[in-house]
Amino acid sequence: MLRKFNLTDPDPLPGRDARKILLLVEFVPADADHWGIFESMRGTSWAEGIEEVPAEALSHALHGRFLPLVRALGRDPRASARRITDEEGVCALHKDCLTWDADLCRPGGIKGSGKKKHGPPECYSPPLAEGTPGNTVEVFQRVVAAWKEGRHVLVVRGDGFNLA
Numbered sequence: 704m705l706r707k708f709n710l711t712d713p714d715p716l717p718g719r720d721a722r723k724i725l726l727l728v729e730f731v732p733a734d735a736d737h738w739g740i741f742e743s744m745r746g747t748s749w750a751e752g753i754e755e756v757p758a759e760a761l762s763h764a765l766h767g768r769f770l771p772l773v774r775a776l777g778r779d780p781r782a783s784a785r786r787i788t789d790e791e792g793v794c795a796l797h798k799d800c801l802t803w804d805a806d807l808c809r810p811g812g813i814k815g816s817g818k819k820k821h822g823p824p825e826c827y828s829p830p831l832a833e834g835t836p837g838n839t840v841e842v843f844q845r846v847v848a849a850w851k852e853g854r855h856v857l858v859v860r861g862d863g864f865n866l867a
Contacts, residue, residue, distance in 0.1 A: 705729055705740060705845060707854070713767045722769065724776075726857055727849040728761070733861035741858055743839050744846070748791050752783025752850060758861035776855050781821075784811030784850035794823060795830040810847050821851055 708726040715721040729739040744750050756775040764772040777783075787810040794800070794808040802824075807814040812822025829843040849856050 705842075707849075708761075708765075710764055710769070710772075712769055724764070724769065724772065725780075725849075725852060725854040726761075727845065727854045728857045728859050730758070730859050733758075735860070738858045740842050741846075741856075743842065748786060748788045749843070749846065751786050752780065752846070753856045753858060755858045755860060758859050761857075761859050776857075780850045780853055780855050781811055783856075784847065787811065791830065793830060794826075795828040796826065800826075810850060823847060823851070 706728050708724075708728060710724040710726070712722040729741055731737065731739045738745055738753070738755075741750075741753055744753060754775060754777045756772065760771040760775045763769075789809070792809040792811075793805075794803065797803040797805075797808060800808070804812075804814060804822075806812055807820065807822035807824065808827060809823055814820045814822065827844065827847060829840060829847070831840060831843065846856050
């Protein structure tokens with residue numbers, strides 16, 4: 704089950720704003736050989752934007768210690784979106800769309816100079832094979848939306864710990 708987390712550093716350095724980390728997380732057991740709901744993205748350019756992290760790193764962050772999670776996060780989520788290949792990223796609806804724009808209608812798309820518009824738009828449809836189950840399409844759309852928001856997409860492996 705996908706979960707969104709918004710974490711804010713409870714103890715920022717003096718004179719600095721609190722660091723915020725936005726996450727979209729899928730939890731899998733420590734001994735699992737799959738990525739849960741993200742399994743259909745493995746082996747594609749989409750997988751490069753999904754980080755696998757130990758549950759302990761997320762547990763530390765949930766208890767106010769961000770460093771282990773920050774080390775595991777990797778690149779900025781928007782940069783991950785821009786790494787999707789054209790074959791795997793250009794909107795499936797582009798041939799019939801009146802507003803389609805090659806620079807915008809893909810993961811990590813950007814249009815304009817100065818005040819830039821970030822894509823893809825809400826109508827984006829990933830270019831998946833015909834007959835792909837609707838829940839798989841929805842997962843791809845949720846990942847694209849997460850990257851657009853600046854959310855890191857994670858597979859969290861294991862149980863972590865709880866100090867409570």
